[in-house]
Amino acid sequence: MxxxxxxxxxxxxxxxxxxxxxxxxxxxxxxxxxxxxxxxxxxxxxxxxxxxxxxxxxxxxxxxxxxxxxxxxxxxxxxxxxxxxxxxxxxxxxxxxxxxxxxxxxxxxxxxxxxxxxxxxxxxxxxxxxxxxxxxxxxxxxxxxxxxxxxxxxxxxxxxxxxxxxxxxxxxxxxxxxxxxxxxxxxxxxxxxxxxxxxxxxxxxxxxxxxxxxxxxxxxxxxxxxxxxxxxxxxxxxxxxxxxxxxxxxxxxxxxxxxxxxxxxxxxxxxxxxxxxMGLVKQICVSSNSITNDFNKPYIMLKSVSNEKGFRAKLEIDVQAKNGTVSRKTVTAKPGDDLFILSGRRELYDGYSLAGIDCTPGGEGVEFANTESVMLGKAIGGVDENILKRAQIRRTIEAHFDKELRYLEKGIKVLSLFFIDEVAKYRTIDGAPGIYAEMFEECYLELLEKPKYAELKRRFTVDMNSVHNGYFSQDKKGVYKNTRGDTQADDDTYNTIMRDKEWLLSFECPLRFIFSHSALKEGWDNPNVFQVCTLIEQKSAFTCRQKIGRGLRLCVDQQGNRIEDRDVNILHVMANESFAEFADTLQREIEQETGVKFGVLQLSLFVGQTYTEEIVQQKSVDESDAEMLIGFMKDHGYVEPDGRPTELAR
CATH class of the missing domain: 3.40.50.300 (P-loop containing nucleotide triphosphate hydrolases)
Structure with missing residues (x-):
């Protein structure tokens, strides 16, 4: 095409x-x-x-x-x-x-x-x-x-x-x-x-x-x-x-x-x-994949550590307000601080006094008086990370299938893009499936058996290995590795994914789910990416705009025509944070990067707008104007030929 x-x-x-x-x-x-x-x-x-x-x-x-x-x-x-x-x-x-x-x-x-x-x-x-x-x-x-x-x-x-x-x-x-x-x-x-x-x-x-x-x-x-x-x-x-x-x-x-x-x-x-x-990009729909209202066991996540002005750690914990409501908040703690106090005296945090903070690069973490420790970006008391990742993958496949049911008859190929932080989680050093690949195949086959997707099962009969694939860089020995995206090792990766751009849009290409290392955060996009799933750590440097940027373009059909239907052009983002967090972060990034301020009246909103201006001028009636006025009144029955007003005028 x-x-x-x-x-x-x-x-x-x-x-x-x-x-x-x-x-x-x-x-x-x-x-x-x-x-x-x-x-x-x-x-x-x-x-x-x-x-x-x-x-x-x-x-x-x-x-x-x-x-x-x-x-x-x-x-x-x-x-x-x-x-x-x-x-x-x-x-x-x-x-x-x-x-x-x-x-x-x-x-x-x-x-x-x-x-x-x-x-x-x-x-x-x-x-x-x-x-x-x-x-x-x-x-x-x-x-x-x-x-x-x-x-x-x-x-x-x-x-x-x-x-x-x-x-x-x-x-x-x-x-x-x-x-x-x-x-x-x-x-x-x-x-x-x-x-x-x-x-x-x-x-x-x-x-x-x-x-x-x-x-x-x-x-x-x-x-x-x-x-x-x-x-x-x-x-x-x-x-x-x-x-x-x-x-x-x-x-x-x-x-x-x-x-x-x-x-x-x-x-x-x-x-x-x-x-x-103007309808030039897809609308964005965020599917949140995070645990809420799970406040019955101590939850602690380490978000950052610093020793610039004494040792400090930013911890995400469940804090109880004066009215008794509990919400997840980020607090700053120093050695000796007691999470029992910082949490609003929640008994679940009794014994969690901060004993030490390690800022060593690669070994960042904190230790509590009860000997428990948390590493940077990790959490205790939370749901197993792999359960959340599996939920993200399953929801992505489900949204993908739902769109295929609606868009196949329109001639639109649906693609989904997964960002991962480690190549080995999708493909191991010896080429075997990693944990994400295994999760994907299990969820794919499980969902495909649903009666709702029977039509898709009949249509897509190719081997499972052809449905999904990863684009990763390799070293000289052919071993897949993590890269930044700007190295010589990335050349073959990008050559492949760029060369395949039109092929990926064709129904003849069996590939519908793409996995890539997070280095692919800029420079590549495909108009028919309808789902973006970020299987990355919360501490990732990925911005919300980078997450959505790979799928913002309006989609195309099998003839290469751009589809401008707003009901079709919807990008689903499978985020690993709450909707409120994602929306707030995205809005803040747009404000910082473009200068647009949401909810604020700016001069730029008014510049270029048009309005109607009526100008009233005072003018004295001259003899010519008077003749025209009398003529009009005679013609419309307001004045007799001799100049006397008629009943209509009275």
Whole structure:
């Protein structure tokens, strides 16, 4: 199957917000000389092709402020080209310059990559720009961008007269790609990880015999590329990274993210609230998998330890209020503190006096006077962790089956995604099923036997092993391992899951349940993920937005058409916390990352709204007006021909 794309106004607005920066620019390009030492000792001059900016700073500033007014954004004032204002420590053969930076903010799942790809083609058509570099923070995002360029190539080819375009992932073993990037007169798009060029020892910054003693970076610098940063909060978040971006000698820097940490010259904004109200993303339904009202035995969970200002521990315990109600709360305790007192004198905690706190990395824990101890992220007195995990898995499969019953006739493939914190819990070192895989298969077969799902049992007759699978990295010996998501070991993992994107959407593919290590928290998503299950510890660094981000996109059918039915596009999150905790955390994250304040009247709510204004003017009646008035009254029977009022007028 092939995914289909259509022109959407909000995406067009985002594209125009960038392209209109260059209003007044004539279509042109710059050339520069590349000297190559040939084998026959002959000197050959070849022209390189770069971007040329022909408008001045004043024009660009005026264009930017016009765009900001149009999109109801705060106007940039003062030093708008503040960009990179520190000395360059790398050797540069051309003068370092400050490149203006601009931000586009778009909620996850609304087509950020599509927008900046279309912007590339539009800037080429309007202004002749040909050299573009997309800088990414991780392997996952790099592979996602490359896959997006692949699946949109035919779409953009049809819209832009099949203009020649080459896109490639920078590979230090293929330096000739950089030379072609510099010399080609066509659209050239290089995708590169920030780690590939931010150190002086990177190959891209080393002189190469194949490049006549020049560095690959010098070739890039001469092209004056337009640099696109995907997820800048993870790319140029250090002085070294900012310096590396400046080293590219960009014509300008375009920053695309849903969660900007630095909002520099904001041109366009589509918030999570906007996306939801416009029906551009799935609705979210949270299924809570936590134990409530289990207050009849002492419950203690260790949430954190610290020795910054004396030893302290944050403990979650059941606290009794003055009115007798009991609720689960987090308290801060120091050595010697008695949980009997902290719990509101609940007898269940008698004897639980804090004896010691261990802050040793990897061994964080607390010990009580009665010799019981709790490790970080663990609990005593709670329900067996595996019982909760099994409940999450079962509820995910059940929600998956329920959607399949409704969506199969619509031609919609349903996928579920499980995040796990340890690969061994799904697949052991020798390749055998881990505890999560065993739980899944047991729950799957048990639910499939229900009469309610008889239709699914008839339809899905493939081997159990084909129904679910995991995407994990392997070491050189082929052993599956945990990784962060930005290492060389992740390459094959992401290549596989990205290459399978359309295949996963097809009914021909038997895979419906995907397990992945938590490193896959960014860079990959699939429009038909309808369930996200987080089989991770409470102390995980996963944010709520990362949990939902992998399944926010609107789903597609077997023809690749986007389905916009709100009743269909519902994402279920199987959370390991209460609904109130999840909702509160998600709302707080959105407020911190976007500036949107829930329940608070903000200026942005009113800017751009329209209203009707009636203006009353006092005016003296002249002779002409009087004649018109009398004529009207005669015509409508209010006045006799001789001027006397009629009964109607009285």
């Amino acid at each position: 092939k995914l289909k794309f259509k022109t959407q106004q909000f995406q067009t607005d985002a594209v125009n917000a960038v392209c209109d920066l260059f209003a007044g620019q004539e279509k042109s390009r710059a050339t520069f000389s590349i000297v190559e030492d040939a084998q026959l000792s002959m000197m050959q001059n070849e022209l390189g092709v770069g971007n040329a900016l022909l408008i001045g700073d004043d024009t660009m500033l005026k264009n930017m402020q016009a765009i900001q007014r149009r999109n109801h954004l705060q106007l940039t004032k003062g030093d708008w080209k503040g960009g990179f204002s520190f000395p360059i420590s790398f050797p540069m053969s051309i003068p370092a310059r400050q490149a203006p930076q601009f931000c586009v903010e778009m909620e996850t799942g609304t087509g950020k990559t599509y927008v900046y790809t279309k912007s590339i083609f539009e800037m080429n058509r309007r202004f002749g720009f040909t050299k573009f570099i997309i800088v990414v923070p991780s392997v996952a995002i790099r592979e996602g961008v490359y896959k997006s360029l692949q699946i949109t190539a035919e779409h953009f080819g049809a819209h832009y007269d099949n203009v020649p375009c080459r896109y490639f992932i920078y590979d230090s073993k293929k330096i000739s790609d950089v030379r072609q990037f510099a010399t080609s007169g066509n659209i050239e798009i290089m995708i590169i990880n920030i780690d590939a060029f931010k150190k002086a020892e990177n190959i891209i910054n080393q002189a190469q015999d194949k490049l006549n003693g020049e560095t690959a970076m010098r070739y890039i610098q001469d092209t004056n590329p337009i640099v696109i940063i995907d997820e800048p909060q993870s790319v140029d978040n250090t002085p070294k990274s900012k310096e590396a971006i400046s080293l590219l000698n960009p014509l300008c820097v375009l920053r695309y993210s849903a969660t900007h940490r630095e909002k520099i010259n904001l041109l366009y904004r589509l918030t999570p609230v906007d996306a939801y109200q």
